[in-house]
Amino acid sequence: MASLTHLDLRWSNFSGHIPHQLGHLSNLRYLDLADIAMSYCKIGPNFPMWLQTQRSVTNLHLSNAEISDKAPGWFWNWTSNIVTIDLSDNQIEGDVSEIVLNSSFINLRSNHFKGQMPQLSTNVKELHMANNSIFGRISSFMCQKKNRKNQLMVLDVSNNLLTGALPHCWKYWQSLTHLDLGSNDISGRIPYSIGSLVALQSLHLQNNRISGDIPSSLKKCSNLSLIDIGENPLSVAIPPWIGEMTSLTILRLSSNGFKGHIPLQICQLSSLIVLDLANNSLWGHIPNCLKNISAMTIPTPKLEAQNPYSILYRGTYVENLKLVPKGVELEYEENLGFVKIIDLSSNNLSGSIPSEISILSELCFLNLSRNQLIGKIPEKIGIMKKLESIDLSQNHLSGGIPLSLSSLTFLSHLNLSYNNLSGKIPLGTQLQTFDALSYIGNPQLCGNPLPRNCTIMEESQNRTSIGKTEEDSNNSNFYIGMGVGFAVGFWAVCGVLFFNRTWRHAYFRFFDDMKDWVYVTTVLNENWLLEKLRSCHL
Template sequence: MRLPRAKQTNDVPTALSPNVIVLNMANNSFSGPISHFLCQKLDGRSKLEALDLSNNDLSGELSLCWKSWQSLTHVNLGNNNFSGKIPDSISSLFSLKALHLQNNSFSGSIPSSLRDCTSLGLLDLSGNKLLGNIPNWIGELTALKALCLRSNKFTGEIPSQICQLSSLTVLDVSDNELSGIIPRCLNNFSLMASIETPDDLFTDLEYSSYELEGLVLMTVGRELEYKGILRYVRMVDLSSNNFSGSIPTELSQLAGLRFLNLSRNHLMGRIPEKIGRMTSLLSLDLSTNHLSGEIPQSLADLTFLNLLNLSYNQLWGRIPLSTQLQSFDAFSYIGNAQLCGAPLTKNCTEDEESQGMDTIDENDEGSEMRWFYISMGLGFIVGCGGVCGALLFKKNWRYAYFQFLYDIRDWVYVAAAIRLNRLHDNLRRLLVSKTHHGSSSINFCFN
């Protein structure tokens, strides 16, 4: 039994038959809290499996009366004005498969009791005021296919346990305050690594012909709603955080990934050389980081790209020539002062292309010179220490060494004396010769 949707401006009704299975009151003007609805006394056990109150003006805190609705598998309270903490009692929904709480004002942390909802396949908490760390136990929810935590105040690192979610197809933690490095184990997302899409993917989250499940995601540069085709989405969005370090090369193994956004972080190093293996990519955004080096030639193999943004990094060299990379406008590459070639207006010359390499060579040469002087100093210390140590501990070596020095001293003294005597004799002969020559000239004048 389903209640018809009608435009209203009153509270959510309190009377509900226990035989109702799907209750869809989305896209109306209901306002106020829903505690009176959740805490109503039912005549018998509720059979409600799907509850959709999204896109209304509902407000207040969620009550603790979720234990009365243990048959619920799908809950959508998105796009309202709910506030306060997410109640622990929501974990009493043991059969819960999809939970939408996006675009409200929920605060506090993700309740640890949610780990008991082991059938949870979709969790959308985006657009709230949640804080704290992403919990390690998130890796225990192995049925998760979509995890959306966008636009909150989460801090800390992405826990490595998240890599246990091998069925994950959507990971969106953008626009938070996360830091640390990107986990290298993201290649464990086996459904993202596969190009094939299973026919039954997300079918367990759909309820009969009532298409309840969908997600609003930032892809190809704008917000789009994916409903009905959600099973074809493969996305990793870590943008607008404080991630550092390099882009893990393991990401290149996600051949089925369609949307990758790492923009507006503090990533360094090179773009992975094997990024061309991600042949399913439709959108790639690495802008506003500190990436350096040349653009990998393999990037030209991404023939399905609809969006490419490498702007505002420290890339250098010629943009690889291909039909694909030249099809994007200059805005995809601006903010890289040493980048040249079409579609940029800056033409490449040999000097410009080698400028980045020359910088690296200069750094390498400076490093080599530093190591040369360090090695020379260490060699002198070791050599001098070896000789002095041997003379200190070997008496006969010490006598022989100093006897050698005495012999050298005597030889130098004798050689110097002989040279001085020779110099003295030469000077004396010269004076005598000049004196004799002068006397002959005087005698000649008198004669």
Template structure:
């Protein structure tokens, strides 16, 4: 097969092929599509795969692959479809994914790798993919698809932040692995994303607010992880079924029926102005209490322990009472006489 230097597409899916991917294929420098899915390879992805610079589609789905996802995969700068789902791949996801220029830079539509001209007419390459949980056939529109599907493997570690720079990525499926950590904070920068499936992992933390910027998002599944906090508000996120968020006990907010408690300030801190107001109020009440205690015992204590002061105080009170009584009686008599005089006239 290595002598087929002009070979542009090799499709051998759903057979009983076993063993390794033949190393002679690295001589096929024009190969744009390699599909050996649904076989029994039971080997690792060869390191020489990075030398196939023209490779646009790599589909090795359900092929029994083992080992790690090699860093050489990041050298496939023309790659737009990476489908390695349903294998036994282990280890972390490479952090060099931002080196795949076709996913990070605006598409340069290379019709030559997908469209072939023959005497009988034009032939478009087709491919079966699972972009939104359902298997779909792509033909003429295959050139517009950009997908990373690493679902149903044994991958571990965190989701690389470098995924946030794959601005042309349409579909991301990392479900059914052993991934940990958080969703990249800048995931919302991948504006072309239409589908995200991170279900059945061990991811944690809050759902980043930037995910609400994905205006084309039509499929989302974050179920059965350890996410917490409030689901960000957006037109899309609240429109998905609650089942897409289930299995996260500490997650709350619509569309879940779990209401969020009153949100605390970040890191448990209160705003500076609010803290100052509460501090001033506390000092006021403390001072008021101390002042009342000192004033009360300063007067009552002196009267209680000093007999002469106590007698003088009560004498003063009686005198004031008598003076008030006399003043009141005289005033009432004066008013009475005044009215009596006016009525006489």
């Protein structure tokens, strides 16, 4: 088949190794062997040397091919005319410090590449190098003169070993729409010049050592839909101007040191589907105006429910985000558009849970645990029919569990433990399916699945109440009698002395005589003791 130009064997049932005769197809322009045998094409462990004979290939997809070899030196020159390269999810080794990349779409993620960042030609539109061992200062790459004329739109170098401060040369990268520098060792402040990225749609800086505040210049990035600055030592207040970024759909600022109140301006972000402020030092009340986030009240159209951050060139960019919706960290990619979550856990928030929160009928995950919240669980929480997870544990909530909670048919995770809730757990199709750990730490709570029987508990409380009533009655009679007796005795004596002059004089004369007798007796005993001591001394 010497004239073959396109070979696409994706999603086939072939297995085994690729025959070396494939290298004889010198006219081949497109080769895709991904996902063969419903898993992956087994090309490795050696790097496919037969690629070197191919002269017309324009698209190379060898992801998950079990290659655990070093990329040969000729390979990078060979790719200079390749439009898309996908070598992701292998164990390919090699130093990329001195290479120049020319393909439009390059995916080298999840391999063993090392060295400093490579140089880019103006042809490169997407560069994915996440999950490798790329090191060096990020500014050395971003501010390199050879990269200043780049046309890069997607840069993902997350989960590497990059160091240093964020650069000030963002004006050379104004075509960037998606920037992911998460999970590196980047330090310093976010520079004001980052506002030059006017086309930016998503910004990932999570899990670094970035400090200081969020610069107000970020407002210039009017298309910004996602901000993830979690797991950094930021220790300032959340800026109120963030409410002006009306395109935001995802705001993740968890595990920092943010202080102060939750700014009311966040309620202006009507498109927000993810609000994650967990594990900070925020205090004050939960804003009532969260009800204004209309994206959490309107059903998501099916066409928009997929990942809203996909860009299709020769390949597809898929946004990703790590969240903790049900007590376990999960990574969302294609299904990110389905997630609607409010996570304010592990702060110092006080006051009651605003009843207005029940208006957010499309909310899927609600986590307010480990705060100082008081009052009752909102009675209308059952209106939030899409809730899959509720965590209100480790607060000071009181009162009963609302009956409406039992009507949440999608609920698969519930934690109300360690509060001051009381009464019977409502019967329903959902609440009895959770184990006792979901309710533990509420001494006055009873009913299935807790071992405390509500009937026995009520009888015990009644007996205690009756016993207390009788005891209180006896004590009350005793103190009343004692008070009356004291009053009668007091006025019986004082009244006679007050009205009878002869008795009054006799009474006070008696006390005068007693005083004189005590004085004389004390003086005589004292003199006797002194005489005794003198005789002993002699």
